[in-house]
Amino acid sequence: VVVVTRRSATAPTVKDVAALAGVSPMTVSRVVTGNPSVGVDLRERVLAAIAKLGYEPNRNASAMRNPEGVGGAVGLCVETIDNPFSAAVARGLELALRPSGFLLFTASSEGEAATERDVLLEFYRRRVAALVVMTVCTDHSFLVPTVHPRVPIVYVDRPALLPGCDHVTSDHREGARRCVAHLIDHGHRRIGFVGSNVTGLPIGERLAGYRAALTTAGLSCSDDLVIALPHSRTVAEARAATIAMLTSANPPTAIFAAANTDMLAVGQALHELQLAERVAHIAFDDIDTAELLTPPLSAYTQQPVELGRLCGEAIIRRVKETTASAAGTRVLTGALVARGSGEIPAPPRRRARRGPPNRTTAS
Amino acid sequence: VVVVTRRSATAPTVKDVAALAGVSPMTVSRVVTGNPSVGVDLRERVLAAIAKLGYEPNRNASAMRNPEGVGGAVGLCVETIDNPFSAAVARGLELALRPSGFLLFTASSEGEAATERDVLLEFYRRRVAALVVMTVCTDHSFLVPTVHPRVPIVYVDRPALLPGCDHVTSDHREGARRCVAHLIDHGHRRIGFVGSNVTGLPIGERLAGYRAALTTAGLSCSDDLVIALPHSRTVAEARAATIAMLTSANPPTAIFAAANTDMLAVGQALHELQLAERVAHIAFDDIDTAELLTPPLSAYTQQPVELGRLCGEAIIRRVKETTASAAGTRVLTGALVARGSGEIPAPPRRRARRGPPNRTTAS
DNA sequence: TTGTACGCGTTATCAT
């Protein structure tokens, strides 16, 4: 059975309701917004007309006349919404925003600065009440003075590119440092890095933390142990690079993955080479099957939902405040959860200096 | 250094630009919309004023005056946006919608029908061009006639609750049947089900598929092998129930997990009981670490991004069409990917009829 | 080519 439903061109308006109820549009508006100064009889007639027509107020129109009222929205721009970390941030944001009636626009920048630019401007054109961005840019001056400071911007898990903006982030550098120090504590001296090459961003801070840990331990940072790919890297690319590193002449005995997708790549590479139980590995950011892996994955866990929630709270504060207050920075400290993969000891030092490296040394 | 930035109360409007450029608002509008009939000199003055003021058009106002023009948005309601499946659908939707300039509202129903209702109505109040919903309701009559048929609704991965609506879904029942038949093919006769108890929804169809497979094979469906939890189940709840089932007097030798979160629960339960290599298990919907698990996870893989993309395409079609066409249903067939966990053979049949079951029989 | 008048749906303001 083929069902064809015709869509009526226009949604009913206050005017339609008013006509049907035999009152003025103003009275309808009062009923809808819950203004008490409406007689019982009229109110009932209006409500009946609303029900009969299936009237729902047009929030866009309301917001136009009364910008501070209902109908607000917030725009969220992340790299890709289907990254578990980003999705969790979106969820936290939604949870914080819902009680206040804000709706959430979400969009992905695909790791492209130009796309992020388009998205943020488009959000602004929709006159969102605030923006939340996990930026892939290093410079947001194109938002000044159009978007900033007209609309509050909250930077999440990345640097705050503009002054006076709220900032909610993980402790990238310190977390990375702790991960790598953890590997060093387990005897490793050749530790690989798999992550992003972006500098100036906290994601880049993870590389800095990696280097800091090595330096502190008196170890050198050889470039051949650092896989720093573009922001738009795919898992397949990172995996290929990791495999190359692991099969090189002088491979690392441990790997630090700077993000959840990088850990996926490292996990696949190790699995493919059957090295998962030999090469220590630890990830920045947890994954939900961490405990089920062999060995169970050690990770520096973030609190992405909480990050999102804090962004939402910052927005509520900004929107409510009458006089601008100082921008706040919240840094959420993660926790190093040792489950096994990060505690694989380094293989005994090779005595012989010559001869090809071989991987059959370990137990 | 504390930076306090004042937000200017009002964004500039065409009027402001017009005043600065010394032209009429209409000329500004023409320049902004790219209307060619504007003199070069005026155009330049206008563009200069736009740049100086940081003007961006207000899409809400545009849309009000010109509903068919730019400024459209689509609302997506899923259970929780941080479910990988839902997030992937959102991504596909976004990819399909972006070229047409639609923005995407996302919201989570939390598995609550009442919340879904609120969300959909709020979307409608924002006058979205279309709705996409992974519904948890069994009845959408509350949308009639207010929302339906005024706004196109696309049902995704769930039943189409309203006539005349587009429908994009996986083959829940057949996929589930194939998973369970696969387990039966490997000798299993006691197969557990972990999933949702909702009836009337395709998610419920997965339970139906499970039953169909058993019936076809001449096996009985004992209730003690079916864990059917409410839609709002947590992973912890499902895990606890699975552990109870696995430690019962007569446990299953194989388990079918009806959704990705259920697989997480089953995986944790099996891992905790050290049964992951003994009890066969297979999931509806893949997870990204499937290959890294021990044993690698067999799954009936969906194409969530593609589902979202098809929803987007359906919307574009609806919005463009002048005369309503018949509603379409697209069913995406999944693929059973055998990686190991689903091919664990059933333990040899016990000869003795008495005595407690023991799990040390298997190799 | 440029400007004027009006309306989109709603509500603040003032009047009755």
Place this chain on the structure above:
DNA sequence: ATGATAACGCGTACAA
């Protein structure tokens, strides 16, 4: 307690 008027920011329709 109720209604009339105007305005939010923009664009269509028409006039100049």
